[in-house]
Amino acid sequence: MQLLKNLFNRLSDSLLVSVPSRIRAARDFASAPVLRLVSNKPDATAGDSAVKRAPSHSTGQLEALEEALRKSQAWFLARQHAAEGYWVAELEADTTLTSEYLMLRRFMDCVDPERERKAIRYLKSAQLPCGGWPIYHGGPAEISASVKAYFALKLSGVSADEPFMQQARTCILDKGGVPAANVFTKIALALFGQYDWRGVPSMPPEIMLLPKRFYFSIYAISYWSRAVLIPLLIIFAKRPQCYVPPEQGIDELYAQPPAEIDYSTVPPFKKDRTWFTARNFFINLDALLKIYDRSPVEWVRQKSLKFAADWMLDHMKGSGGLGAIYPAMANSVMALHCLGYKHDDPLVVKAMREIEELEVHDTVMENGQVVDAMHLQPCHSPIWDTALLINALVEAGMPQDHPALQKASSWLLSKQTTTVGDWIISSPGAEPGGWYFQFENELFPDVDDSAVVLMALAKVRLPDEEQQRAAIRRGCRWVTAMQGSDGGWGAYDVDNNRIVFNYIPFADHRALLDPSTADLAGRCLEMLATLGYDWTHPSVASALTFVKNDQEQDGSWYGRWGVNYIYGTWSVLSGLRAIGEDLSSPYIRRAVNWVESKQNPDGGWGESCLSYADVAESGRGESTPSQTAWALLALMAGGVTDSFSLARGIHYLIRNQRKDGSWEEVRHTGTGFPRVFYLRYHWYCQYFPLWALAMYRNLKTRGMTRADELRQLAYQSGQFRSPR
Secondary structure, eight states, X not given: OHHHHXXXXXXXXXXXXXXXXXXXXXXXXXXXXXXXXXXXXXXXXXXXXXXXXOOOOOHHHHHHHHHHHHHHHHHHHTTSOTTTOOOOOOEEOOTHHHHHHHHHHHHTTOOOHHHHHHHHHHHHHTOXXXXXXXXXXXXXXXHHHHHHHHHHHHHTTOOTTSHHHHHHHHHHHHTTOGGGSOHHHHHHHHTTTSSOGGGSOOOOGGGGGSOTTSTXXXXXXXXXXXXXXXXXXXXXXXXXXXXXXXXGSOGGGOSSOGGGOOGGGSTTSOOOSSSSOHHHXXXXXXXXXXXXXXXXXXXXXXXXXXXXXXXXXXXXXXXXXXGGSHHHHHHHHHHHHHTTOOTTSHHHHHHHHHHHTTEEEEEEEETTEEEEEEEEXXXXXXXXXXXXXXXXXXXXXXXXXXXXXXXXXXXXXXXXXXXXXXXXXXXXXXOSOOBOSSSOOTTOOBHHHHHHHHHHHHTSOOSOHHHHHHHHHHHHHHHHHTBOTTSOBOSSSSSBOOGGGGGSGGXXXXXSOBOOBHHHHHHHHHHHHHTTOOTTSTTHHHHHHHHHHHOOTTSOOOOSSBSSHHHHHHHHHHHHHHHTOOTTSHHHHHHHHHHHHTOOTTSOOOOOGGGGTOGGGTTOSSOOHHHHHHHHHHHHHTTOSSOHHHHHHXXXXXXXXXXXXXXXXXXXXXXEETTTEEEEETTHHHHHHHHHHHHHHHHHHHSSOHHHHHHHHHHHHOTTOOOO
């Protein structure tokens, strides 16, 4: 066995040989002994007694690694915002947002022919050969995305007689037509008279009057649901309708005349066969609410509408728009219209401008020609991109006081929240101190961004060290105050886990809630260790229990915010390594074995969004740079330093790096809402491979990662820990 292992190690060195070139060596770390983790437990695989140095490596291997790292760092440095220091890349979704944007501009009577023309090109270019539109790259046609794209094209003047429209119509009808679409699609169609409000779930604005801590309060659902729903309450109460000429309608997408539909037989009102279920209960309740909606108590209705309007206006005060996410921003514009605001009102103008900043103007191929196009992204991601990249650059050997890191970190410091947001309802003892995802979203910081920012800030040196330490301590207190009673963390609120909400007809997307997830628990464990805490911190024991209980039988962890089990397993293993968990523990070895078992023949790893719907697809899919990097980071976090699969994965990344230092990736590897809404972070395929290559280089040459070293220094100095 040892002979075979040595053979694999020698093969792994030869795999990484590239064309020799004269390169600069990365800056060496300060000389230090092999790191012992904070808990003094050995960082090793089962049977090892100490951190294991990798076997000798060839010059070619080091040259390949160093050249890849150098090119990647140069690529990023050329793309840093010159004035403010942040990094940000496009956050791409699917065609749904662009379709909705065309509808919004029509609804608001502000159609721009040039924007419309570009959006039409984009929608046509994204159509599948079957005629429909998918919600992720490589996925099948999805009924709701297809209905919205078809209607948006017709609203924009495209004839139903066009061959590609006929093909789309056939695809949509084969999938059940408009009645098979989801609730949000039906709401959008109802605003244009293309679907009957009787087929839309009732959401009376009176729910705004419920006490904040009431079980069914508006604060019992997630931040994104709250931001989307509250302006919708105004729209539901007013039921505005934008006139559409018959030739632009979509009656042809119904298998039977719309007037003949029995809405009790189609989603979301089709009942379960069992007489009494939670779903049937809420469907019956919806019928009662519809009766009330026809004759509401007027003074109660007006009071609730005022509450909804006041909440919306208060949350629109920032520069990022309501919730800083497109669906909420679009709903706020329509709600303002319902409340009587004119199109030239400063608030409406501001809201539309904030939406227009989400436009992405690029090109597509049309009839063999490159033409201008336009699509919409759901929001911006500068804090997330910047914080993750700082972590990767530090691991790659960039000096802690490098000007680029200092500028980026100073920008991050300026974005720390100082305002009490909605999170105070679920965590009344918390004080402001978190970070949000976008350029501005002061009322809605999230745990994931905050944890990654804190790790980044703890790894750099800033001129004002006291300000830096104070911000880190304040941020850490906010994150730990957001820990749930189950030991895990949700993204925006504490214990946002009332599963019964998923049974209400409005929630057919099953994304109303924000419960604790393993990927966030792993991230928070890693954050605590990076700030110099160990297993004695009050949050750690319950977090470890949560993580162990949440592990899948095959050893992996579900990834709520990235696709999917590869992402979740990487996040958890990184947290476990950092906090000093014994890496020889059986549950960690099972996770490592799972990762290795999912490697593709080309040496990479991949996972399709399909794994959210079918667990049998977990860890399966075409290799991508981002998911390969997550798998490599997971293996190394799990104590693997010299395996053949690790070397093959590193070779995959080096082999697929482009000459300019970047990687190419077209698949959606980020998650908005599982099974419903996926994201393609355009730089996931850039900074995660850099991070993985750097970590591998450091383990091979020094037997430790840069993060390991900095964690040890933070633990010894205690500079980031708050006095207890």
